[in-house]
Amino acid sequence: MQSSRRAWLIGAGALGLAGSGRAAEDLFSGVWSTAIVTDEVMTRFLLELSPNAATLVVIDTGGLRVPAASVTLDPPNLKAVWSEGITVTGRLVAPDRIEGTFEQDGARQPFILTRGAKYRIDDTVLPPGPLDLQRLKRLRRLSGAPAMGVAFAYRGRKPTILVDGLRSADAEVAVAPGDAWHIGSDTKSMTATLVARLVEAGRLQWTTTIGEVLGPALPDMHPDYRDVTLLHLLSHRSGLPREIEQKDMVSFAVARPADPRAARQAFVARGLKRPPIGPKGTTLSYSNLGYITVAAMLEAREGAPWETLMRERLFTPLGLGSAGFGPPGDPLKVDQPFGHLRRADGRLHSVADPRKSDLPFVYGPAGLVHINHGDMLTYLAAHRDRRADILGPESWRVLHTPPFDGQYMSLGWGVGPDGELGHTGSNGQWWHQVLVAPKTGLIFCAGLNAATPEAQSAVNQAQEAARRSAA
The missing domain is CATH 3.40.710.10 (DD-peptidase/beta-lactamase superfamily)
Incomplete structure (x- = not known):
């Protein structure tokens, strides 16, 4: 999960160079660096490029590595797409400089990349021994x-x-x-354990679906989600995207109300309108939205906030x-x-x-x-x-x-x-x-x-x- 300090999950880009006569892999291959400052907060990235792959390394989130689902090289341009709903377009404007745009769910962030690994992750490994x-x-x-x-x-x-x-x-x-x-x-895992206790109490079943519980309140949800079960949601096999659209996030970045049920259901309502990223059961997609949907189901069934149930x-x-x-x-x-x-x-x-x-x-x-x-x-x-x-x-x-x-x-x-x-x-x-x-x-x-x-x-x-x- 990413910090609420910014909407961007990750922000970096890709590149190309026209008229150089060099092979695309020579133009693009290597490590590139950028830093974005938003609201006085610095987030640093590396972009690792090879002819058929791109990986973003989010330096300031534990060195998180995010491989792209697809990469298209068309010198001087490059386009990379991530399954998290991210698209990066870039253009090589000089041998060691890329200018481009990072887009997530319709929101855009410009970037400039420079060639080379400017930000180092210390890979020191201590000699083995017990933990003291x-x-x-x-x-x-x-x-x-x-x-x-x-x-x-x-x-x-x-x-x-x-x-x-x-x-x-x-x-x-x-x-x-x-x-x-x-x-x-x-x-x-705590939310899943809570669900298990409610299943044992006879309040719901592992096969209880979104449609059964939230269907009456959310009639305009995408039809593919109506038969998604708690097992699908809790194992990240629902097909739901990771989040709601970034442009909708700002309306939920407010102080927690005494009873958050209405806001949580409104959040889920927006998420359930998005099309699935793949079929349920066979698509493994880590989804925070899925767990928030589980909580909305519990709140609707139990008549109490998830926090109280926990x-x-x-x-x-x-x-x-x-x-x-x-x-x-x-x-x-x-x-x-x-x-x-x-x-x-x-x-x-x-x-x-x-x-x-x-x-x-x-x-x-x-x-x-x-x-x-x-x-x-x-x-x-x-x-x-x-x-x-x-x-x-x-x-x-x-x-x-x-x-x-x-x-x-x-x-x-x-x-x-x-x-x-x-x-x-x-x-x-x-x-x-x-x-x-x-x-x-x-x-x-x-x-x-x-x-x-x-x-x-x-x-x-x-x-x-x-x-x-x-x-």
Whole structure:
């Protein structure tokens, strides 16, 4: 998930050169760099080009790599299209300069690319070893984030919680072991677990469709969505686009109302008018809109906001007292970690303005939970141990098993070797990752209060060190 500071998911472009006599691959191949400053926030990109491929690297969102679905070279022009609804057109105006336009859902952003990898991602890998405070300190420095926290546990062993750094790059207040972290899209497995509890309560079924629940209120939804089920939505197999159109986002970037149900249904109504990007069941398309649609279905069926349902049916039964919604803490105090953005001066600064510190409130079920790492381990242990007081065996099986062809996404989880469950979340200002390894008994979570270029590497190295801490 991307930050609400801008509408652009990613912003970069492509190129060409007329009349040079050079092969298209010679003109286009290589790495190109650009930086866009919007509302005093700097976002840096690399564009990696080869004759038949283009990949955008979003430097300031954990080095996120986004491969293009198609690339057309027609010197001096290039066009690249991404499945996320992004189109880039560019023109080589000099051997080392491209001018072009980045377009997403009808909104446009101009760019200038220069040849070469101007922005480096530090790929340092520490020597292997167990996860302790000294290793965490080194990883936090490697990450470049103001603060980093990790927690892990094995069956029958006391949890380990380690933290290092500052709650804010703009204040000398140290992060604490009990501090909460914004977990971004790691929220999705929580929403799926809530659905499972409602299924067991007989309130709905895994095969309940959008049309059954929202059809009367949204009669003009695209007809292909009427028989899309909760299983389709929760496994990213609904065919829904990732988001609503960017031009419609601004109307939801407001303070969260006491009862967000009407706004969330209005958001979903706009999304369900968009045509599917592929057939349900066979199209794997990561969709925040899908999870927001699930929440709208739950709200319509239960007559209560998703936030209330989460507290009553998941947080309270599990004893997750630190769990809440949006950035943790008081934005006028430094009582919890702040998320961070890179400003025009090139440095990370904390985001304390509540109007800019998160995604729109309607995104709650897709990625707006905060929680401390002690409580997160409790949640992860429930999935590892398949706690019988939370769900029955069949519900746990459904949650952890990809319901359609392929072995990638179950319900809110990525599924890896040996049945491991994992996920990564970010709103562009935080980075968070979770792991459940049933066979070894390891549960792990890690958070940073900035989505730095090295965030993913630092967290992956911490996770590998936790694996080495089994003895």
